[in-house]
Amino acid sequence: MKTQTQQHGENHLEQKGADLRIVSPEDFLFKWILGGTWFESETANFTDDLYYDANDRSNFRDQKNRAIYGNITYPFTDRFRGTAGYRYSWD
Numbered sequence: 001m002k003t004q005t006q007q008h009g010e011n012h013l014e015q016k017g018a019d020l021r022i023v024s025p026e027d028f029l030f031k032w033i034l035g036g037t038w039f040e041s042e043t044a045n046f047t048d049d050l051y052y053d054a055n056d057r058s059n060f061r062d063q064k065n066r067a068i069y070g071n072i073t074y075p076f077t078d079r080f081r082g083t084a085g086y087r088y089s090w091d
């Protein structure tokens with residue numbers, strides 16, 4: 001006995017993102033940077049078996065990432081600097 005099957009599939013991917021940074025002026029006493037990032041992704045996959053509904057499949061995935069960050073570098077001397085930073089993210 002020979003079994004015949006025919007499938008139809010579709011895939012969809014959409015991504016969006018942005019990054020914003022603000023930095024200190026060159027002649028400022030110390031260097032600093034503040035920023036934020038944003039990223040979103042959506043994936044959808046469908047498979048339709050035209051003869052057997054039990055073989056139909058669908059898969060959805062949404063991903064969202066957001067973050068804020070800051071960094072400070074202070075020159076204690078011409079050869080020695082201290083750096084501190086912070087980052088907080090929502091995934």
